[in-house]
Amino acid sequence: MISLATDCSGMETPIMALKNLGVEVDHLFSCDVNRHVRTTIMANFPPKVFYDDLTKRDNSKAAAADVYIAGFPCQPFSTAGKQQGFDDELGRGTIFFKVRDYIKAKSPKVFILENVIGLLRLNGGEYFEAIMKSLHGLGKYNITYKVMNTKDHGIPQNRKRLYFVGIHKSHDKGTFEWPEVIGHRPLEEFLEPRKVRPTKNDAPPRSSTTAHSNVKAVVKLLEKQGHDPLNEPWIVDCDSTFKFMSYNKTHSLCITTRRPSGHWITNRGRYMTTGEMMGFQGMWKPQEGFKVAVSLPQLGKQVGNAMSVNVLERIFVRVLPAAGLVPAKKLHDRWEAAAVKGAAPSTPSRALKRLRSGSPEKQERTLKRLRRIAPEKAARKA
Numbered sequence: 001m002i003s004l005a006t007d008c009s010g011m012e013t014p015i016m017a018l019k020n021l022g023v024e025v026d027h028l029f030s031c032d033v034n035r036h037v038r039t040t041i042m043a044n045f046p047p048k049v050f051y052d053d054l055t056k057r058d059n060s061k062a063a064a065a066d067v068y069i070a071g072f073p074c075q076p077f078s079t080a081g082k083q084q085g086f087d088d089e090l091g092r093g094t095i096f097f098k099v100r101d102y103i104k105a106k107s108p109k110v111f112i113l114e115n116v117i118g119l120l121r122l123n124g125g126e127y128f129e130a131i132m133k134s135l136h137g138l139g140k141y142n143i144t145y146k147v148m149n150t151k152d153h154g155i156p157q158n159r160k161r162l163y164f165v166g167i168h169k170s171h172d173k174g175t176f177e178w179p180e181v182i183g184h185r186p187l188e189e190f191l192e193p194r195k196v197r198p199t200k201n202d203a204p205p206r207s208s209t210t211a212h213s214n215v216k217a218v219v220k221l222l223e224k225q226g227h228d229p230l231n232e233p234w235i236v237d238c239d240s241t242f243k244f245m246s247y248n249k250t251h252s253l254c255i256t257t258r259r260p261s262g263h264w265i266t267n268r269g270r271y272m273t274t275g276e277m278m279g280f281q282g283m284w285k286p287q288e289g290f291k292v293a294v295s296l297p298q299l300g301k302q303v304g305n306a307m308s309v310n311v312l313e314r315i316f317v318r319v320l321p322a323a324g325l326v327p328a329k330k331l332h333d334r335w336e337a338a339a340v341k342g343a344a345p346s347t348p349s350r351a352l353k354r355l356r357s358g359s360p361e362k363q364e365r366t367l368k369r370l371r372r373i374a375p376e377k378a379a380r381k382a
Helices: 013-020 035-044 092-106 118-136 209-224 274-279 296-304 309-322 334-341 360-372 375-381
Strands: 002-007 025-031 049-051 067-070 110-116 141-149 160-168
Touching: 002 013, 002 092, 013 025, 013 309, 035 049, 035 296, 067 092, 092 118, 110 118, 110 309, 118 141, 118 160, 160 309, 274 296, 309 334
Parallel strands: 002 025, 002 067, 025 049, 067 110
Antiparallel strands: 110 160, 141 160
């Protein structure tokens, strides 16, 4: 068993990843300022302690974990935001230093940090260099970083994120290597079966002016180019302005907090379901016992803000043995194996054993709830 602590915890996808690998977890603490996130975590992965605000935590009194993970706020560094970096007006840019303070105070054997790739180039790379200098300044860790794209590691979602891995020098066996690119499974494998072939009239409601006109325009354009978007699964970011809108039929566009209903699927004639969005992140789904404890718009935002489970799994398979926490022979890279076998892996049943404590009737009611609320209506409730 390894002990785990997380900050800016989101949906606790690190726990999903570890349990998928069969690793027993002593969940010491989670921390997130968002009350809806807390509701989700407490319903599915309740820790021994939950902190509402890491900036107010005395790290000298916090529990010491083997593995520490934090996805510190990306908004100050994202190209989709104001890019204020450490000077973020909401104070999110300095959360990193609170994260560093825990690492300094408790010396976890391994830490994994995650952020958007905009951090690499914002202000000419100044913020990235400051973070690296600060981490190296701890003097106790071998630190490496890499941009990881979800679609390069088994799941068809274009999601580039920057990952930092630090291994305590006193535990580092020197074997850690970043996972190699293995590609992804076909998009259709991650979509729910379609019931009927949509028509050209299937589009977001006219009240959603931008989305409606964008879907109509994309379908017309694709047909003009010789494609068959009503039979082919084109994913359309229809809620963006037409100038910046993108679409693709080999993989999903990035799932983000700004798109709590996901993206439009042309050969389904609808937005993504919440279950599909979770699948594109490699998460456990309501069908598998995940408890939906918040509104669908709030859950959609949480999905868009989380680390991808498949990426975390592949990192864990390599970093846990490198730090002497789990023998390499006990860990299996199921995504790499799936790439060889030619089939997307299902969530291991052992990982879901605890979540399935709810009755099948309760799970079915959850699924009906997901299907009953139209995504466009749910988005307006956010």
